[in-house]
Amino acid sequence: MARNLSTLVVDPNLDSRLDVSKTLTAAGLEILGEASYGTEATFLAAEIRPSVILLALEDPPARALATLEALQQQMPDTPVLTYSTSADAQLMRQAMRAGARDLLSKPLREAELREAIHTVLSQEEQRQVARWSEQSSASARGTVFTIAGAKGGIGKTAIATNLAIAIRALTRQEVALVDGDAQFGDVAVMMDMDVERSLADLARDEPDIDREVIRRYLRRHESGVNMLMAASEPNDWRAVQPEHISAMAQVLAETHEYVIIDTPGAMNEAVAASLNEAAIVFLVTSLDVSSVKDTKTALRILQSWAMPPSRVRLIINDNTRASAVSVADVERACDIKASLTIKYDSRVGVSVQTGKPLVLSEPRSRFARSVMELAEQVTGIAGHPASSKGMKSLQRLTVLGRRA
Structure with a gap:
């Protein structure tokens, strides 16, 4: 990617946030901010406009999913990746329906995290190009x-x-x-x-x-x-x-x-x-x-x-x-x-x-x-x-x- 990649970490657990931030730094990715669930996350995301958002899918899951949906409604062009220690298939499906672009398992690894972020950003760019082409075709x-x-x-x-x-x-x-x-x-x-x-x-x-x-x-x-x-x-x-x-x-x-x-x-x-x-x-x-x-x-x-x-x-x-x-x-x-x-x-x-x-x-x-x-x-x-x-x-x- 030619642009600088910036991230926002949304996680209610301070220790977990620290671990994720260390992994992001080791992967060469900039961290613009950290937040918990709810309005703290949505307000900060609107202010700093990150390239990508990483969101923890932990207890309480309903709060995590509600925050994910709110972020996607507020910033539909900003990919959200989720990570979790849970292997609950139903929770994973709910996250995808709420707008998650990828699901990662903890503990996060540098190479895996870097590749996942680059992949979703590349997919988002392709999606925006396709949407622009459709709009141009319609206007023509x-x-x-x-x-x-x-x-x-x-x-x-x-x-x-x-x-x-x-x-x-x-x-x-x-x-x-x-x-x-x-x-x-x-x-x-x-x-x-x-x-x-x-x-x-x-x-x-x-x-x-x-x-x-x-x-x-x-x-x-x-x-x-x-x-x-x-x-x-x-x-x-x-x-x-x-x-x-x-x-x-x-x-x-x-x-x-x-x-x-x-x-x-x-x-x-x-x-x-x-x-x-x-x-x-x-x-x-x-x-x-x-x-x-x-x-x-x-x-x-x-x-x-x-x-x-x-x-x-x-x-x-x-x-x-x-x-x-x-x-x-x-x-x-x-x-x-x-x-x-x-x-x-x-x-x-x-x-x-x-x-x-x-x-x-x-x-x-x-x-x-x-x-x-x-x-x-x-x-x-x-x-x-x-x-x-x-x-x-x-x-x-x-x-x-x-x-x-």
Whole structure:
């Protein structure tokens, strides 16, 4: 070990403490302090912060075990080794459950004690490195957004496709768009892309989904968005199970900064899998009575699935010329404020039919600007100079698309 090793000896017997201290000194280890059981030990440990603690397992054993537990709760990263003259197996098991890293028998020997201390400290360092790696891996995971709705025909897919392109243009980072509607998905149509390999092919042909596998099923759109599309054959969708959705989302989040999943207009197990992976769920509704009624039901279903309300955002998409319901009516009926209201834009219909997302073909249209506003919200770039860069990027992509 490169660092200086310091120890705290916890033992109610003064003679025993002296013996242990002599052995530690002979082993070349520094003794920062000595204490008895209870608060004397916990207070001193907090003050001197030793590298390792040696604790006697002697009478009364309940007092020794209580002190061990208190030390582990107070300083979980500081290893505690116990030593005892007892060979009671039950006491040894209790000590291990209380957090002891090793159990030594008295009388202690220099070489054995030195090796035991170095071993537990090495194990602790490895444990901390592993924990740091896990935290780093988790923090490096991309953000998953799920676009959901209680019924079809409310503009979910138009929002999902345009949002993916807008985020890509705004951030210049890797974005994946997944058509999670395995049976009736229209992402490929709205992006004017042929389906060569689909989510259904991935689910049927690949027992293990990893980065290399999923890369073979992605197609890159002219905007730079990577797409995983729905099945083109009528019965292929049956291969897609909820576990495939979960695995796909997790793997894509390892290689993409943003993952957007478009879901079918329903609340089923596959949709639940998509929702569980999402940092934010965008629940889309239109301004008509039946859509609002179904959205209220969807919100109750999300509640029954223990979906935290903080992860749900309501998007109101006004996709008709004449709406009998107002935004205030929807918010009041659903008991949730809308994060975004997209006003009616007649160009959306043409965009859907031609496979040209409006953020590319008409970046200054009302719909495109609304989606860009949403992209700014979810990326945290709202009000930032980069937002104007995002619009310029969209305009450049538009020119490139027309040249193609």
